[in-house]
Amino acid sequence: MPRDARAHLAAGRVERETQAATALVVQRTLRAPIGCTGIGLHSGARISLRLLPGAPDSGIIFRRTDLAGGPVEIPARFDHVVDTRLNTTIGLPGQPEAVVGTVEHMMAALAGLGVDNAVVELDGAEVPAMDGSAAPFVFLIECAGTVAQDAPRQVIEVLRAVRVEEGNGFVALLPGSGQGISGPGMAIEAEIDFAAAAVRRQSRALRLTPASFKSELAPARTFGFAEEVEALRAAGLARGGSLKNAIVVSGSRVLNEGGLRFADEFVRHKMLDQVGDLALAGFALNARVVGRRPGHRLNNRVLHALFADASAWRVVPAGMGAAAGVSVRAGAGGLPAAAAAPA
Numbered sequence: 001m002p003r004d005a006r007a008h009l010a011a012g013r014v015e016r017e018t019q020a021a022t023a024l025v026v027q028r029t030l031r032a033p034i035g036c037t038g039i040g041l042h043s044g045a046r047i048s049l050r051l052l053p054g055a056p057d058s059g060i061i062f063r064r065t066d067l068a069g070g071p072v073e074i075p076a077r078f079d080h081v082v083d084t085r086l087n088t089t090i091g092l093p094g095q096p097e098a099v100v101g102t103v104e105h106m107m108a109a110l111a112g113l114g115v116d117n118a119v120v121e122l123d124g125a126e127v128p129a130m131d132g133s134a135a136p137f138v139f140l141i142e143c144a145g146t147v148a149q150d151a152p153r154q155v156i157e158v159l160r161a162v163r164v165e166e167g168n169g170f171v172a173l174l175p176g177s178g179q180g181i182s183g184p185g186m187a188i189e190a191e192i193d194f195a196a197a198a199v200r201r202q203s204r205a206l207r208l209t210p211a212s213f214k215s216e217l218a219p220a221r222t223f224g225f226a227e228e229v230e231a232l233r234a235a236g237l238a239r240g241g242s243l244k245n246a247i248v249v250s251g252s253r254v255l256n257e258g259g260l261r262f263a264d265e266f267v268r269h270k271m272l273d274q275v276g277d278l279a280l281a282g283f284a285l286n287a288r289v290v291g292r293r294p295g296h297r298l299n300n301r302v303l304h305a306l307f308a309d310a311s312a313w314r315v316v317p318a319g320m321g322a323a324a325g326v327s328v329r330a331g332a333g334g335l336p337a338a339a340a341a342p343a
């Protein structure tokens with residue numbers, strides 16, 4: 001091959017690579033509305049859910065259609081979390097009726113598949129439990145399909161380590177997740193440790209992509225302990241819980257007829273919860289997430305800690321590495337008000 005032809009081809013390759021590196025990743029929403037019905041894990045109520053396309057820069061919004069005063073919209077953001085007791089509940093300040101519980105598995109499915117904007121419409125106070133995992137929501141989103149929108153996707157890049165602790169558990173957000181096929185993203189390392197012999201200590205690490213989320217985390221179900229069921233019900237929780245929507249453990253035994261979907265389904269579910277809880281940042285996180293005994297409360301606290309430190313994060317266009325990142329903190333559409341305010 002003549003030298004100038006080779007040089008020409010090489011130049012073309014460099015150009016294509018440069019284009020790929022600088023191409024803006026755009027936001028996505030659902031192609032069409034889709035719905036389902038199911039039972040609320042904690043309320044036990046039958047609830048209808050509809051997933052609707054959302055406008056660019058609107059983020060994920062939960063809409064209650066059953067309240068006396070008319071529809072109420074609650075932004076799916078960390079600063080709207082009002083309860084982290086066994087689930088993540090969001091609400092509006094000063095409006096005790098305006099709450100939606102158990103948002104985390106739906107949030108995980110939307111974030112895991114890269115849906116930036118959507119409305120989740122409900123005629124009750126809780127997202128239906130379905131089978132206790134995010135797989136039914138992944139199925140819904142894939143049935144509806146997704147479309148690109150005319151707006152660049154932005155992500156939150158973690159610049160400095162932020163860590164919160166409670167008892168012998170912690171969650172930390174660290175800079176750097178490695179370079180993936182579509183730019184930096186989120187990597188999760190989690191460890192759990194339960195007394196029950198069926199669970200014990202489990203740990204797992206995962207680089208989050210739509211494919212890895214769908215196959216490794218989405219099918220992992222929530223779990224509970226047979227010994228705690230009565231106390232939970234007395235506290236008004238787990239009223240809709242059954243072997244159809246949760247793994248139930250008693251000592252060394254899993255009571256569900258079909259057993260587990262993964263040998264380490266428990267830690268995978270905790271990672272799924274983290275994907276959903278951390279999606280309440282408002283944008284995807286470019287970060288390493290490290291957790292020991294992570295839970296909804298720690299997941300929410302670490303976001304508050306991150307946004308309280310203005311030097312710990314910045315907003316960059318998706319698909320760009322740290323070196324190429326352009327800080328667009330000011331005027332970032334969809335950014336939580338509390339996050340945009342100076343710390």
Ligand SMILES: [Zn+2]
Pocket residue numbers: 104105222269273
């Ligand atoms: Zn969960």
